[in-house]
Amino acid sequence: MATEPKPIHRLEESLINRIAAGEIIHRPANALKELLENALDAGATQIKITVKDGGLKLLQIVDNGSGIRRADLPLLAARFCTSKLSTFSDLSKLQTYGFRGEALASISHVAHLKVVTKTREESCAWRASYADGVLALPKPGTSEEPKPCAGNDGTTITVEDLFYNTPLRLRALKSPSDEYARILDVVQRYAIHNPTVSFLCKKAGSNTADVSTPSSGTVKSAIKTIYGPSVAKELLEARAEAGQKDEFEWQGEIWFTSANYHVKKPTFLLFINHRSVDSVRVRRAVEAVYNGILPKGTFGFIYLSLAIDPSKVDVNVHPTKREVHFLDEERITEHVADAMQTVLAANDQSRSFQYQTVLTGHSPFKSKEKTKRDELRKERSPGGSDEDMESEEGSEGEADDGSDDEEPQAGPSHSAKPIRKPTQxxxxxxxxxxxxxxxxxxxxxxxxxxxxxxxxxxxxxxxxxxxxxxxxxxxxxxxxxxxxxxxxxxxxxxxxxxxxxxxxxxxxxxxxxxxxxxxxxxxxxxxxxxxxxxxxxxxxxxxxxxxGKLTLEPAPSLEELVRLAVGAEKAIKEQGLNAEKIVKNIIKTVMAQREMLAEYFSLEITSSGHVATIPLLLPGYTPYLDRLPLFLMRLGPQVDWTSEAECFRTFLHELAYFYVxxxxxxxxxxxxxxxxxxxxxxxxxxxxxxxxxxxxxxxxxxxxxxxxxxxxxxxxxxxxxxxx
Structure with missing residues (x-):
């Protein structure tokens, strides 16, 4: 049965604003991030945050920035009212955190918002309350106009009862302790990136702060204050910048831990043009630097700050500004990873191991000095047997510590005296x-x-x-x-x-x-x-x-072995990839190289696609043949067939892995x-x-x-x- 089309109508302004607020403010940590960025834009050098019930009951931020003028207070919480933009072209040269004028507007639609602010020129502070983007009555029977009050230079913003009018969003949030942990993470990130700004974050009613940093410090000292000395003592610094072939200017500052530090939970702090953002591709690229260095399943600490020409960065791609897009992302990321690898390689010799430091010290085997001493003993003791010398030689397992008996001294006469055998x-x-x-x-x-x-x-x-x-x-x-x-x-x-x-x-x-x-x-x-x-x-x-060659009789089918290995890969099923297409691509790649594989590596594959022989690297040792399907499957994606040296190196590494x-x-x-x-x-x-x-x-x-x-x-x- 056909239904009549429903008429299209314009949503109410309050509903539009509440929907928009839900895109900007997902949880208390998002609200805090917006307020922090406003304080930093205002030039604050001291920022104090007070939180109650994970920010749901109270979220207050006090700064000593430039403050807000009395005349601007009516537009403070109105949508798309900002001092950062005038024309669309201003986005291409943006140097500030905020720019759209949506943060305070969004907060005022889902919470009770109060502001106390004072500029350095004004003689008093001004207090104002907001609801749904406009000035509101602080108390029944009073005026909504800002009221003069006592206050310090700067701004105090108080957010109470967050999501009081959106109960579904409120129920979807996790426990207050979890939300507070997210708030601390935001504060810690900006405290590290802004070491010259003092940050203090604590729970309401508590006398101790959970985050407290001084206003005069460095990135390294801020990391030490927040993450502890165990991270700070292993920190390495690297710099990256645009090369001659790059089309625009950029610089990168990287602080990361050496191979001595590793934890199960990764820590990756990324700032692009001073804005805390996230990028899965950049994260994977820099974390891949530790592959083969850290134990599997462990990660290091990485702080990366990129300063890129603002005209090459698109900041307006995410409602919460959590992501940005910039040109030549892959090339810049590659330069950053190379810089990290260079520093890691240069500091490899400085690595310290709790039990292995002796490996790089004095040899535990006999030295030239001890060899000369043994020859002298043999000359002075003609009756000494080879067995005695071997026993003495075996005793020299450590560096000479003076514990050996003194050498017998030759007397005035030439008569041979019995020499006491040194105590072992x-x-x-x-x-x-x-x-x-x-x-x-x-x-x-x-x-x-x-x-x-x-x-x-x-x-x-x-x-x-x-x-x-x-x-x-x-x-x-x-x-x-x-x-x-x-x-x-x-x-x-x-x-x-x-x-x-x-x-x-x-x-x-x-x-x-x-x-x-x-x-x-x-x-x-x-x-x-x-x-x-x-x-x-x-x-x-x-x-x-x-x-050498190890003949397989009867010769198994290459396609069946590869299909068996592909079918056992959980990642292929989880990501919804086409397994049959993967099998065909691997077969096509391997069959195209079968003449080279037979000539150089004794891996013979018949024209009908059967594995006749496999390499025999060590006579007397048979590899675990259950690994053969995995070995053949990995030849497709893991071997670099485009470069001769890399092809030989990667193939031999795969062959070695098969032989383990x-x-x-x-x-x-x-x-x-x-x-x-x-x-x-x-x-x-x-x-x-x-x-x-x-x-x-x-x-x-x-x-x-x-x-x-x-x-x-x-x-x-x-x-x-x-x-x-």
């Missing part, structure tokens, strides 16, 4: 025999109804570790030579010495990929997955063009799994991977950040035992 202190004794007891032998293994002590690894008992010989292939490609040179350049010599001389202790957690090893008198906890990924990347680079031991999902505690499978994996780690680490791995400094940690030192343990 217990804490200097080093276990250097790989056949001695390991961590696994300390735990009983269930076999049937009896318990036996595991003295040898199950799988291939009695077999000695034998690392296959791998030679570097001859390659004349400049890109490969540069990648190989980069590996040698990034090598950390002392960490390489620790790994080359280590003694395997045992696997601490298979699920968390943690293994204990001993080097000299120190015990280290290593992430064998991270070390493995670096090893297999280097082995792939070493054997470039001459990598363990299941796809890592980082969980050990699950009860099949005993034979678990023991087989443990055997591979102990008898194949760690011997390969000794022989081939050239560890970069980055492994010291969180993958190699010293957990104990024999001397310190003896001191603990002595106290007991």
């Amino acid at each position: 202190l217990s804490y200097k004794k080093v276990r250097n025999d790989l056949k001695t007891r390991t961590l696994d032998s300390m735990f009983p293994v269930m076999q049937g109804t009896s318990q036996v002590q595991a003295t040898q690894p199950l799988g291939e008992p009695g077999k000695k570790d034998k690392v296959p010989t791998i030679t570097e292939s001859q390659c004349f490609l400049t890109s490969v030579q540069e990648l190989r040179a980069a590996v040698k350049k990034e090598k950390h010599s002392h960490l390489a010495e620790i790994i080359a001389e280590h003694t395997f202790v045992g696997i601490a957690s298979l699920g968390l990929c943690l293994t204990l090893v001993q080097s000299s008198t120190k015990l280290f906890l290593m992430n064998h997955a991270a070390l493995s990924e670096e090893l297999f990347y280097q082995l792939g680079l070493m054997q470039f063009g001459n990598i 031991p363990g299941p796809i999902t890592q980082g969980k505690e050990d699950d009860p799994a099949d005993v034979d499978t678990k023991k087989s994996e443990e055997w591979q780690i102990e008898h194949v991977l760690f011997p390969a680490f000794r022989k081939y791995l050239e560890p970069p400094r980055g492994l010291l950040e969180r993958d190699v940690v010293q957990v104990a030192e024999l001397r310190d343990l003896y001191r603990v035992f002595e106290r007991c």
Whole structure:
């Protein structure tokens, strides 16, 4: 049944204004932001905020700015009445926070608004009340005209009973404590960006302030006051500015924490032309600087202030001014991220670790001075055996601290005197025999109804570790030579010495990929997955063009494997992406490169789309084939096929990730799994991977950040035992 069209009519002015107010003032924090910006526009150097019930009952802001003239009070809360704009072109050169004249108007339509203001020229202050954008009666029977009163220079704005006439909005808000937390966040942001302005924020009736900053300070001191010394001591500063190819002028000031600081909740403060805004793209770009530096799921502190030519910024794109648009956003963001990375790289050597500082100090292995002393002992003691010398050499696990016995002095006669063998202190004794007891032998293994002590690894008992010989292939490609040179350049010599001389202790957690090893008198906890990924990347680079092959029989379908991996990706389903289209794009990309993949990496894919062979990087080690679908899927989006050097580097990193031991999902505690499978994996780690680490791995400094940690030192343990 057809219905008659309803007539169109104009809404009442009060309804229009109330709808508009709902777009500007979402919650108390929005109202406070508008009032703060007005105070800063007025040149205030002291701002005091008082809050009651999260700003719903009371929100008062007192400033010492320029104040408002008596003649302007009737238009103070009227819509689109402002002193910031005259023509539309003024938007292109705007330097102030407010400009539309909607803040106080919107507040007056959803709350009771009172103003007390005084300019420096006037002899008294003026008090006025507002309702629905116009002057209102402060009390029944009085006039709505502003009244003279006592007051200081500046303005006091009081907002009471926010959203009293919009009950739905009031019920939708969270608890007062949550709203107060949002208010504090706004105050803290502007306090950091305006360190020369004193901010004070407290709850009504409280004697202590939750935010209090001085009026003479710096950005760093403001961050320290608000976020504490733990953030301030790790702060780094970077500057970014327009380059020669940029079309307009801009500058960026960045304060961010080093790699020593990380928390689970991100803190990102963005100001563009002194306006607190939010940008998802800028946030993601600068937070991505910490990828590979901080542990997964943790973030740093970032404060970014951009000063951009106002004619290149569109400030009028969001009702609450929460977002702005500006030209060349991607290019500017890239410059900022590069500046942060440069400073992080320059400060990498200054990183401090609670347990790892010893790694960058004196070598725990014998020094040249001790070698000369040992030779002198041998010359003076012709009857000394090699075994004695080895015992003494093993005792030199630490720097000389003067605790060794004095050297025997030669007497006037040439007769040989018996030389007392130096006392070897217990804490200097080093276990250097790989056949001695390991961590696994300390735990009983269930076999049937009896318990036996595991003295040898199950799988291939009695077999000695034998690392296959791998030679570097001859390659004349400049890109490969540069990648190989980069590996040698990034090598950390002392960490390489620790790994080359280590003694395997045992696997601490298979699920968390943690293994204990001993080097000299120190015990280290290593992430064998991270070390493995670096090893297999280097082995792939070493054997470039001459990598062994692992034949798959029968050859699985490339399309089926990729579709299996894509189907397991939760993000694709959550974002509503077309999985079938993604599969086809990946297949198309990989098939187009199959000749190169077969020639350089021994990844052979038939013309019919079947995976015939995969690379064999380390003879005797078989990768976890359940990861093969994920590996093939990641070849599409994760490999840079546009650049030769980047293509080789990213492909080898994906191949190395495929070779990492363990299941796809890592980082969980050990699950009860099949005993034979678990023991087989443990055997591979102990008898194949760690011997390969000794022989081939050239560890970069980055492994010291969180993958190699010293957990104990024999001397310190003896001191603990002595106290007991």
